[in-house]
Structures are given as C-alpha cells and as structure tokens.
Amino acid sequence: MSEPVIQIEHVTKSYGTGGPVLRDVSLTVAGGEVVVVCGPSGSGKSTLIKCVNALEPIQGGRIVVGGQDLGDRRVDLPRLRARVGMVFQHFELFPHMRVLDNLCLAQTKVLGRPRAEAETRAMALLDRVGLHAFAEKHPGQLSGGQQQRVAIARALAMDPMVMLFDEATSALDPEMVSEVLDVMVELARSGMTMMVVTHEMGFARKVAHRVVFMDQGQIAEDAPTQAFFEAPRSERAQQFLSKILTY
C-alpha cells in the first residue's frame, strides 16, 4: 500500500478528571485503505475517530494526518480539517439551509471556490448519491437515510484525502441503513481512503481491508478482514463476534 494518510501513535486521552478513554492507541491507515473500527459501546472508537481531525484534544502521543502533526502549533487546523471528510451519527446537516447550500458553504468559505463551481460540484455529488432532485429542499424535508447521503456528499465536496465515518448508520431506521451503506460501499470501491466506526459487519466483510477491534480504550485486535472474521486471536474479539453474528 501507499503512503500512510493517518498515523496514530501511542495516543492517550481522558475526558476531564475521569479515567482514560484511550490508552496507548496506535493505528495506521494507508492511502486507499478501508479500515473498519468496531467494538462494544464505550470502547473509545468514536472518541478515537474524533481525535483524527482534532475535534477532541489528546493528552499523549501524536496523530499525523496527511503528513501534518495535529499537535504542531504551526499546522492550520481548519485547512487540514477541510481535507478530512467526516460523517456523523446524527447527520448534522444545517437545518436552516437548503441541501445545495449545505454542500456549498464550506466549498466557498473554506476552499474559496467560486459559487458557480461549488454548485456544479455539489450537483454532481448529489447525483452520485442519488439525490439530484433534492437540491432545493431543506434537510427537515428529507428522510434520515437521505439526510445521511447528503452529509456524505457534503463531505465529498471538499475533495477529502480521507473520509471518517462515526457510526453513520446507527441512528437510522433499519430500512434506510442499506441505502447509506450502498453509498459507502461505492465510495470504498472507488478507492477512497476510509476509517469507518460501525457495527455493520456485513459492510466490513464486503469492503474493509482491515478490521480493528477496540475494547476498554485499547486496540485489542488489528487484522486483515478475512483473518479477523475467520480466526480472531483475542478472546474479547471472539466473544464480541460470537454475540453479534449469532443473529
């Protein structure tokens, strides 16, 4: 594989005075790689992904994204974040703006693209996620699945070097999960570098190159997808898999 896009080295983090949420976590995501991060609730996987674009500060270790150290004061964080796409559990579209404006805001204000160019790019991406007809609507008029697809398009409009997914399907009604996963699978197959926190093991099997299993703030297992599902080494991952794959 090519150059690493994300390097997480010995990261520790805690919230306030509570115990550590991340304990000595190290993980590398190479260009073009799709890495799925899974694990039980409270294992720190969501926190970890939020640290990757410095939405959450870390207390120890370092994180390098696209060759830039997030802890380096000289790094222009907004510029860097603009190139790291993030998709949230609750979509977080801006409800007071039309779908089209949701896609254009950061393109024009952060990347400085002319409005016409931003709109062209936005419409192309809405087309890609199958929502061309919804450009003039407000997010509140869309279903959850549609909103999440718009959120993915909004992140893609920034031409990100990597896409982060933070439980992108966990807040959706069951029948809407697949339309969002379809978009994510298509994205993975197009060669996008992705770090995906999810419980959707079907997605992991289908497109992930590696699966990382987290437990109690630590990485318990980091293995190629096939090896992870067929022969997980850690006992905790075995238990986890046997529970969620039973049904």
Add this chain to the structure above:
Amino acid sequence: MSQFDFEIIHRSLSYLFFEGMRFTLTLTLLSALGGVILGTLLAMARMAGGPVLAACAAGYVNLVRPLPLVLVIFWFYFLVPYLGQWLTGASRPIHVGGFASALITFIVFEAAYFSEIMRAGIGSIPRGQAAAATALGLTYRQSMRYVILPQVFRIMLPVLLTQTIVLFQDTSLVYVLSITDFLGAASKIAQRDGRLVEMYSFAALVYFIMSFTASQGVRTLRARVAVPR
C-alpha cells in the same frame, strides 16, 4: 375638575407622535439592535472566550442586571461627561447629548439581558452542529456566523422581540432626563395646559395598544418560525 377634554389630545397629536413617538421608536430600535449585537458578543465571550474573557463577560452581566434601570440612566447621564473627559484628556467634561446618553445606557443595560437570551439560544443548538461546521474546516467565527447564529436568531426571535417590547416600555424612563420621548411629550403638554388626566390616560392607552398588538404579533410569529429539523 373640568370635563375630559378630547380636543387637547387631538390638537397635540402631531407633536406627540412626530416628536415624542419618533424619539421613542428610534431609541427602542437602535437600543435593541446595539443590545443584541453587544449581547451576542458577551454570550460568545462567556461560552468560548477563555477563562479571563468569560469571567469579565459574566461579571458584566451580573453587575448590570441587579441595578434599577432608572439609576443606570441617571448615573450614566451625569458620569459619562466626566468619563469622557478622563478618557480623552479634555480640560472640561465633554458634552454628551440626551439622546446619545440614553442610547448608550440602554445598549449597555439591555445587552446584559440579550446576552442571557443568546446564551440560552446558543446552548440549545445541538453540539454536533458546531462539530460538523468545524469538521468542514470552518473557523469558530465562520461557524458562528453561518451555522450557529442564524439558527439561534430564528429560534430566539420571539423572545428577542418580547424583550424589545419591554424595552419599548422602559424607554419612557428617559423622562428623568427631561427628554421629549412619547411620555415626555405628553407630560409636557399635561403640565403646560393642566390636562394631566387626559394626557396621561392617552399615553397609557397608546402604550397599551402598541405593546399589546406587538405581543400578539410575536405570538403569531412564534408558531411560524420554528426551524424544521
């Protein structure tokens, strides 16, 4: 006591409205505008300004709110000339007109109330919205300007307008500075012609009708501005 004289009201209408009400409305609108802007800055300083700035903003709000408005109006009117002298190094107290003094007072006073409204409003926006804006590369200022504040103003518009109606009533307190606002104008004619009952009753009626109508307007608006989520 003589009969209720409608004629005196009729004769002074143009003075009451073109002099008095115009002053009252100008003062109300400019104070509300300035108060919302300063209040928003105070709210932002308190919520994201670092410990020192936040403490200053909180101190300001907590200092102003327990003071009676009339006291602040007086205090400002008599102290601002000396404050100006001290600040500019002039040899004599600077001249500040009644309008400027009243406007500054109301902005300073109302900002403390508006900042609490804005603080509640900013707090009501889900944290994920700011996170999403940040993740897209927007700076704090940009995310406030384009993402958070537009939603806050929409949600809080009825409350902001209600506070402005209270402000409209409170501007009558400038009568202590002998300024010709609506009440001041009515008061002057009342004193001059000895028609206290007529003029004060009429003033009360006008304040009631305007405030009541505006409140009803806010109620209708409240139902219509809810942000669809």
